Amino acid sequence: MKRRGFSLLEVIIAMAFLSVAILSMFWMNRASNQGSMDAYYEFLAFSLAREPIEVFRGFGYDYLKMVADGNVSPPAWYPVGTMKDIEFSLMSDMQYPAEARLFQRLIELTPVTAGKLQGMRIKVTVAVKGQSRVEVWMSRKAVSLESLVMERPK
Amino acid sequence: MPEVTGQSKRAGVAMFSAIFVMIIVGLLAMQFHYMTRQAQSTAFRFQTSELARQLAAAAIEEAFMYVHNETENQSGALFNKLVSRSSELDASNTGLDNKNSKGVPVPVVLTQAQAAAMPIGSRLKIDATARIVDFRNTDSTGARYYENEGVGTLELRVTVEPKPEFKKQLQGACTITRHHDYKIVSIVSRRDNNTQRTSYTNSYILDYALFVRDGQEEFASTYSHGFNSQNRMLAIDQTSLSADKYGKIYLGNRRGSHVFINLDSERKEMIPEPQKVEKIYEATDLETIEIIPALKKYIEAETSKLADQQGGDLESFKMSGQKAYFEYERYPMADEAYAANAELKGSRDLTRKGELKVAGQTEPPIVPAGIKFLPVNALDKIIEGDVRQRYFHYGYFFVDLSNCRLDLEISDEDFTIHLGDPELVEKFKNRRMPCFNFDHHGEINPDMMKLGYIKNNIANRFPEVLCRTDIENRYLKGLNTALPHPAMFHFRNAGSLDDPTMASVPFAHMNLWARRNAPTDRLEEYGIYQPAQKKLFLRGVIELSEPLVIGENGDVEYEGLGVIIAPGITIKNGLKRKPGTNSACILVTRGHPIEVSTENLVEAALVSMGRNDRNGQIIATRKMNLHGCIATDRLKLDKWAPGVEHRVAYDPFFKRNDDLYQVNIARWVTFERMVEQDE
Numbered sequence: 001m002k003r004r005g006f007s008l009l010e011v012i013i014a015m016a017f018l019s020v021a022i023l024s025m026f027w028m029n030r031a032s033n034q035g036s037m038d039a040y041y042e043f044l045a046f047s048l049a050r051e052p053i054e055v056f057r058g059f060g061y062d063y064l065k066m067v068a069d070g071n072v073s074p075p076a077w078y079p080v081g082t083m084k085d086i087e088f089s090l091m092s093d094m095q096y097p098a099e100a101r102l103f104q105r106l107i108e109l110t111p112v113t114a115g116k117l118q119g120m121r122i123k124v125t126v127a128v129k130g131q132s133r134v135e136v137w138m139s140r141k142a143v144s145l146e147s148l149v150m151e152r153p154k
Numbered sequence: 155m156p157e158v159t160g161q162s163k164r165a166g167v168a169m170f171s172a173i174f175v176m177i178i179v180g181l182l183a184m185q186f187h188y189m190t191r192q193a194q195s196t197a198f199r200f201q202t203s204e205l206a207r208q209l210a211a212a213a214i215e216e217a218f219m220y221v222h223n224e225t226e227n228q229s230g231a232l233f234n235k236l237v238s239r240s241s242e243l244d245a246s247n248t249g250l251d252n253k254n255s256k257g258v259p260v261p262v263v264l265t266q267a268q269a270a271a272m273p274i275g276s277r278l279k280i281d282a283t284a285r286i287v288d289f290r291n292t293d294s295t296g297a298r299y300y301e302n303e304g305v306g307t308l309e310l311r312v313t314v315e316p317k318p319e320f321k322k323q324l325q326g327a328c329t330i331t332r333h334h335d336y337k338i339v340s341i342v343s344r345r346d347n348n349t350q351r352t353s354y355t356n357s358y359i360l361d362y363a364l365f366v367r368d369g370q371e372e373f374a375s376t377y378s379h380g381f382n383s384q385n386r387m388l389a390i391d392q393t394s395l396s397a398d399k400y401g402k403i404y405l406g407n408r409r410g411s412h413v414f415i416n417l418d419s420e421r422k423e424m425i426p427e428p429q430k431v432e433k434i435y436e437a438t439d440l441e442t443i444e445i446i447p448a449l450k451k452y453i454e455a456e457t458s459k460l461a462d463q464q465g466g467d468l469e470s471f472k473m474s475g476q477k478a479y480f481e482y483e484r485y486p487m488a489d490e491a492y493a494a495n496a497e498l499k500g501s502r503d504l505t506r507k508g509e510l511k512v513a514g515q516t517e518p519p520i521v522p523a524g525i526k527f528l529p530v531n532a533l534d535k536i537i538e539g540d541v542r543q544r545y546f547h548y549g550y551f552f553v554d555l556s557n558c559r560l561d562l563e564i565s566d567e568d569f570t571i572h573l574g575d576p577e578l579v580e581k582f583k584n585r586r587m588p589c590f591n592f593d594h595h596g597e598i599n600p601d602m603m604k605l606g607y608i609k610n611n612i613a614n615r616f617p618e619v620l621c622r623t624d625i626e627n628r629y630l631k632g633l634n635t636a637l638p639h640p641a642m643f644h645f646r647n648a649g650s651l652d653d654p655t656m657a658s659v660p661f662a663h664m665n666l667w668a669r670r671n672a673p674t675d676r677l678e679e680y681g682i683y684q685p686a687q688k689k690l691f692l693r694g695v696i697e698l699s700e701p702l703v704i705g706e707n708g709d710v711e712y713e714g715l716g717v718i719i720a721p722g723i724t725i726k727n728g729l730k731r732k733p734g735t736n737s738a739c740i741l742v743t744r745g746h747p748i749e750v751s752t753e754n755l756v757e758a759a760l761v762s763m764g765r766n767d768r769n770g771q772i773i774a775t776r777k778m779n780l781h782g783c784i785a786t787d788r789l790k791l792d793k794w795a796p797g798v799e800h801r802v803a804y805d806p807f808f809k810r811n812d813d814l815y816q817v818n819i820a821r822w823v824t825f826e827r828m829v830e831q832d833e
Contacts, residue, residue: 021176025183032183035190039197046201053208114263116223117216121268145205146272148212148265150219153821154680 037137041128045103045138048086048096049124049145052078052107056122061151064120068109080107083127102132112148119150202326203830205274206314210328210828213265213312217282218334218819220260221310225336225817226693226714228736232258232284237302237338237815239286246289246306257283260310277320282312287333293665300340300355301813305665308334308819315831326831333825339666339695341715342738342807342814347398347535354643356695359660360740360759362402363390363536363804364525365785367654367763367770369406372788373413377517381405382416382488383524383791387799391528394803397535401783401804403527404538404640409652412540414625418488418522424530425484425545426627426634434480435616437551439473444607445551447600452578456571457562466565476558480589480612480619482549487623488522501588502546505621508594524791530631538640541629549589549619551603555582589613591620659764660785661695661717661742668694668818674702674720690729692716692739694818701746704729709754712739715816722746728754736814738807743770745787751775759808761785774800781805 006014055078056064066072067080074080077094083106088094103126110121127142128134135141224232235243235258245256260282269275289306292298315327343355351358359365366372372380392400407413417424443450457468485491485498492499502520510517527533556579560571573579590598592609613620627634642657651657664670669680677683683690683704690704690712698720704710705727713732717740725748731737739757741748744764750756750772759782762770770787777798782805794800 018176021180025176025180028183028187032187032190035187035194039190039193042194042197043200046197046204050204050208057211112264112268114267117219117264119212119216119219119264143201145201145208146268146275147208148216148268150212150215150264152215152219153222 034137038139041099041134041138042140042143044097044099045126045128045143046145048100048103048105049126049143052105052124053122053145053147056107056109056120057147057149059149061118061120061149064109064122064149065111065151068111068120074107078107080109082106083125085129099134102129102134103127104129117150119148122147122149199325202274202324203328204326205272206278206326206328207828207830209265209269209275209278209280210312210314210330212268213262213280213282213314214310214330214332216262216265217260217284217310217312218332218821220262221284221308222819222821225819228715228814232260233817236286236308236336236817239289239302243285244289245285245287245309253285253287257285257311260284262312274324277317277324278314279317280312280314282310284311285309293663298353299663299666300343300353302815303338303340303356303663303666305335305337307824308336310334328831329829331825331827332823334820334822335824336817336819337666337668337694339663339668339816339818340813341694341717341740341816342810344811344813345809346811347400347402347809350638350641351643352641354658354662356661356663356666357740358643359761359763359785360783360808362404362538362785363392363400363783363802364388364403364405365763365783366404366406366787366789367657367785368787369404369413369654369789370408370411371655372406372790376792378414378416379518379521379524380789380791381413381524382521384519384521385796386524386791386794388525388789388791388794389528389799389801390525390804391801392532392536392804393529395806397532399804399806399809400532400536401806401809402538402640403536403541404654405541406654407539407541408654409639412542412625414542414544415523415525415629416487416520417543417545418486419491421523421526421530421543422486422491422545424543424629424631425486427632429484430482431618432479432481432552434482434549434619435612437478437480437612439471441607441611442473442476442478442553444611445478445604446553446582446602447604448578448581448602449555452573452575453560456560457564460562460569460571461564464564464567466567468562468564469566470561470563472561474559474561477552477554479552480549480616481552481586482547482618484624485546485548487520487544487546489520490522498548501548501550501590501621502623504590504595504598505546505588506623508591509623512594525789527629533630534628534633534635534637537629537637539637540639541637542625543627543629544623544625545627547618547622547624549621550586551589551608551619552584552586553582554584555579556584588621589619591622659744660761661719661740662764664697666695667697667719668816669696671697671699674698674700677702689713690739692718692737694816695719704741705752713737715814716740717742719744720746722748724749725752725756725758727752729756729758731757738805738814739782745770747771747773749773749775750778750780753777753779755779755781757781757805759783759785759805763787778802783808 067074083104085104086100106125108123112119112121123146125144224230243258245253262282287307287309291304311331313329316324343357345361405413558573562569587603592605642651644651688710690710692714693716695717701722702720703724709728711730711732715738719742723741740759742761748760748762753776760772762772771790772786774794776795778800780802
């Protein structure tokens with residue numbers, strides 16, 4: 001008995017269905033992968049932005065004022081006014097996730113006043129280093145976070 | 155029916171397997187995608203939540219600083235609500251369920267401006283409120299603080315949450331609650347000059363232009379030289395003030411005792427009227443003869459001679475033409491008043507010597523007043539306690555026998571005798587003979603004057619004929635009314651106290667002090683005293699652990715209401731209130747001196763008192779020009795610069811109808827709670 005095969009049209013239609021299904025899954029997978037990495041790097045970048053704010057809040061207004069006035073230098077880990085790579089090694093005092101090297105950080109201090117109130121605005125911008133793999137995954141090129149440190153009575 | 159072979163069955167299995175695998179892979183891919191979306195959402199929420207937290211942290215600091223700054227302003231709304239514990243924000247007696255109904259909004263403009271500049275931040279609403287959650291108006295012993303004074307806890311609460319229109323898009327909110335302790339202290343408290351205080355207040359001492367706590371002891375131990383001095387003068391001048399603004403003066407007498415100020419030439423107008431009385435009493439012929447033994451002897455001799463000549467007895471006797479009166483004059487007490495009259499000075503000295511002998515005392519040379527109070531016409535409105543004036547009451551017997559004649563009748567024959575003894579006439583011509591107290595001296599010169607006779611026959615009826623140093627009169631001009639004794643309080647408890655040495659020290663409620671035991675160099679660090687800028691910023695009560703020197707670089711300008719307590723204070727240059735401000739500077743030592751070594755104007759209250767075992771004193775090493783007031787354990791004028799007149803003009807700022815409080819809010823956080831909400 002001769003077996004009946006599939007016609008070419010049937011095969012083409014089946015392959016079309018299969019292709020759509022497989023491509024959809026590939027697309028969804030890729031998008032998921034992209035989104036996961038984006039979320040991860042956003043989280044990392046935001047954490048890197050938050051860190052100096054917390055440290056500077058601990059330093060207090062008076063110190064930040066001196067830094068802003070150029071009377072003292074900020075700690076080496078937290079350069080102010082310039083976009084700097086986040087560099088560290090296994091021997092460094094400060095340790096970050098390995099991917100932190102793929103970012104640069106800009107810390108800006110701006111005095112603000114309202115009447116007798118005096119404060120220091122801290123703005124931290126964390127940007128992706130050029131030609132790094134983060135550029136591929138992260139949808140935004142930079143994230144920023146701001147806060148205020150107010151003068152306190154002594 | 156076609157026969158189904160085994161190969162055909164396998165093809166069906168493969169197809170179903172392929173479909174199954176694809177379904178599984180598809181499900182995994184969908185799950186992965188779902189998790190990815192979740193991760194992205196989480197990352198976004200994290201950012202929103204973190205932003206809310208950062209804004210809340212900024213806002214709570216700004217709210218604190220706003221409250222800190224506003225509570226420095228005595229006329230500010232927040233200051234007054236806090237001091238008066240307005241029901242709007244006082245939740246200290248409110249049940250837990252209703253505590254959130256209390257609170258006043260606190261502006262956080264800087265944080266809001268920063269949030270508005272951020273994409274996500276502009277969608278967030280930032281609110282801050284302040285309220286009182288606890289307040290204690292008694293100290294640990296149960297003694298109640300003055301009026302609105304006390305220690306409280308202020309709660310600041312900041313909430314950052316999405317604005318209503320973005321609540322569906324944004325999920326993330328943060329609430330921070332902080333507690334700060336605060337203190338309310340009265341720096342100047344109201345006082346009506348017509349009534350005494352009824353309870354202790356930290357600043358009661360500012361009622362006085364001059365307050366000498368241990369004045370009675372100083373007076374006794376220095377034989378009055380604490381307030382009387384040969385070449386030092388402290389002038390308390392209030393001539394420019396109205397009566398309700400006078401600073402009181404208390405020289406420290408205990409109840410039932412007094413202190414006195416010697417009247418000198420400059421203050422002789424204080425001597426009570428009449429300062430001179432002629433003829434207290436006119437002596438009769440016989441009294442005159444009895445008082446003057448020489449006259450009696452002469453008359454007896456003359457009449458005896460005539461009687462012998464006439465061979466009869468003296469039948470009548472009449473003396474006429476003489477002047478014989480008891481009079482008095484009142485003179486200042488101090489030596490310098492007698493420079494031109496050595497005889498009068500001798501009378502004063504002898505009088506005083508007799509009084510001291512009877513009292514078993516000694517006294518160094520009598521010196522002029524060391525203090526003067528102006529205006530003298532209003533001293534009854536200024537002085538509290540018993541301050542007497544001391545002057546010399548010079549009682550004497552005036553006699554003039556130059557025109558004296560005796561009409562005698564002997565054996566029915568009249569005779570007239572003119573005093574023929576030139577020595578006698580000369581001796582008793584316009585003669586003032588001081589009437590010393592027989593009880594003090596006995597007979598001093600029995601040939602001249604019979605003090606015993608005067609005592610028994612004249613002074614018993616007219617006491618004012620005798621010489622004395624008078625301390626019966628209050629140090630008032632034209633009055634001798636008893637003045638109220640100041641109210642003293644023991645251990646900050648209500649209830650008057652007789653002994654001023656036991657009285658509570660000023661600013662004794664240390665719970666209300668803003669800072670304690672601070673080294674001097676911290677003043678600069680805290681921004682309180684800036685020697686280079688010559689500025690002093692005062693707020694509340696500060697206690698230092700080291701002596702303080704003010705004005706090393708020149709006159710210092712101060713601003714604010716405050717008290718500095720230190721173990722020794724030296725003022726090197728002027729100290730001036732910033733013009734147009736409600737500022738007051740009160741410098742306090744306890745058992746250590748305050749030294750003023752400048753002639754420049756010092757606008758401050760100087761208070762050196764509070765330790766019985768040490769000597770609180772104020773020393774002016776140069777001519778002092780103080781606009782304020784002085785309170786001290788002992789005045790010790792002998793330590794002050796000699797040869798100049800030190801001047802204190804009472805500052806009417808200290809005598810007011812309202813209380814001036816200061817609020818000190820602690821920078822320390824006693825409680826903090828942060829609630830983040832991202833769902």
